Amino acid sequence: ALQNLEDTERFDMYLQKARAEFPGDVAFINIELQKYLDAEDYESALSILETAIEKNPDNALYYYVQGYIYQTNVNDGDKALESYANAVEVDQNNFDSWFMSGVVWYDRGKATLDEMNQLGISSADQKKYDKLKVVKDDYFKKSLPFFEKAYGLNDSDAETIKALWEVYRQTGDYENTKKMKEKMDAMTSTE
Numbered sequence: 001a002l003q004n005l006e007d008t009e010r011f012d013m014y015l016q017k018a019r020a021e022f023p024g025d026v027a028f029i030n031i032e033l034q035k036y037l038d039a040e041d042y043e044s045a046l047s048i049l050e051t052a053i054e055k056n057p058d059n060a061l062y063y064y065v066q067g068y069i070y071q072t073n074v075n076d077g078d079k080a081l082e083s084y085a086n087a088v089e090v091d092q093n094n095f096d097s098w099f100m101s102g103v104v105w106y107d108r109g110k111a112t113l114d115e116m117n118q119l120g121i122s123s124a125d126q127k128k129y130d131k132l133k134v135v136k137d138d139y140f141k142k143s144l145p146f147f148e149k150a151y152g153l154n155d156s157d158a159e160t161i162k163a164l165w166e167v168y169r170q171t172g173d174y175e176n177t178k179k180m181k182e183k184m185d186a187m188t189s190t191e
Contacts, residue, residue, distance in 0.1 A: 033065075042073045060094045063087035067100060077104040095153045099160060102146030106163060109139030109170065140170040158187055 033052060036045035049066045056062060067083030070076045081104055087097035116132045119125040144167050150160045165180035 037065075040073075042069050045069060046074075058090050060087040060091035060097065063090065064094060064097050064100075067097065071100060071104060077108065080104055093153055095150055095157075098146050098153065099150040099157075099163075102143040102150060102163060102167075105139050105143035105146065106167065109136050109143065109167075112136040112139060113170070137171060140167050143167055144171065156187075158184075161187070 033045060033048045036042070036048060046066065046069055049062055049069075052059070052062045053066070063083045063086040067080040067087065070083060071080035081101055084097040084101040084104075087094045088101075091097075112132055112135050116129055116136065119129050119132075143163070147160055147164050147167060150157070151164055154160065161180050161183050165177060165184060168174070168177040168180060
């Protein structure tokens with residue numbers, strides 16, 4: 001009620017007292033976590049997530065949120081991948097963690113592709129292009145098992161289908177590219 005009334009000072013005071021008195025209470029941990037997320041205080045959110053994970057190591061959502069913060073707000077793909085791996089270790093059917101793991105690798109591949117597209121036609125640029133192409137292909141290939149697992153969990157998710165279409169295209173798997181394109185077309189024709 002205090003939070004809804006925007007009496008944040010009193011709300012924070014009561015929340016601190018509650019967290020001190022009941023440090024392992026999941027409800028209070030969740031309230032504090034949401035407060036930090038709403039305030040875009042990601043450092044504090046990551047800190048409370050460490051506590052939440054310590055108290056509830058079998059909660060895949062905490063690992064997912066941790067990974068998402070690392071990926072989208074802290075720009076640390078490696079830590080995000082680690083968190084997502086923890087989430088799927090707890091819950092093999094955690095679609096979001098599988099998908100977002102693929103996105104980490106996909107984004108790296110896309111950034112490398114963008115770098116390739118900035119190169120000129122000089123001999124030095126062509127050599128750099130060839131080296132970057134190997135890196136790009138590797139990133140896209142690394143994204144593939146994650147997207148395929150997500151697709152296996154939800155074969156009607158438009159973002160997953162689009163990601164697979166692009167990854168198959170980038171890795172030269174034209175048969176699967178065509179299948180994903182047909183799925184995309186079928187989805188847009190029914191909208």
